[in-house]
Amino acid sequence: xxxxxxxxxxxxxxxxxxxxxxxxxxxxxxxxxxxxxxxxxxxxxxxxxxxxxxxxxxxxxxxxxxxxxxxxxxxxx
Numbered sequence: 001x002x003x004x005x006x007x008x009x010x011x012x013x014x015x016x017x018x019x020x021x022x023x024x025x026x027x028x029x030x031x032x033x034x035x036x037x038x039x040x041x042x043x044x045x046x047x048x049x050x051x052x053x054x055x056x057x058x059x060x061x062x063x064x065x066x067x068x069x070x071x072x073x074x075x076x077x
Contacts, residue, residue, distance in 0.1 A: 009028070
């Protein structure tokens with residue numbers, strides 16, 4: 001497998017095919033053999049954040065780096 005971990009950030013590439021997701025940055029919440037599960041964060045209001053969850057294959061993403069922050073409810077126990 002690889003050395004990726006929860007909290008790593010990936011960018012969705014053109015290989016994914018669904019135009020609305022291409023270029024989005026995804027925070028990984030699970031590392032799987034096929035790829036990742038994670039979410040794209042977006043602002044609903046100045047005081048509220050929302051998340052769009054997605055599963056992606058390795059060939060659909062590029063590694064960006066590790067996020068210094070992760071929502072507390074997503075931190076593995």
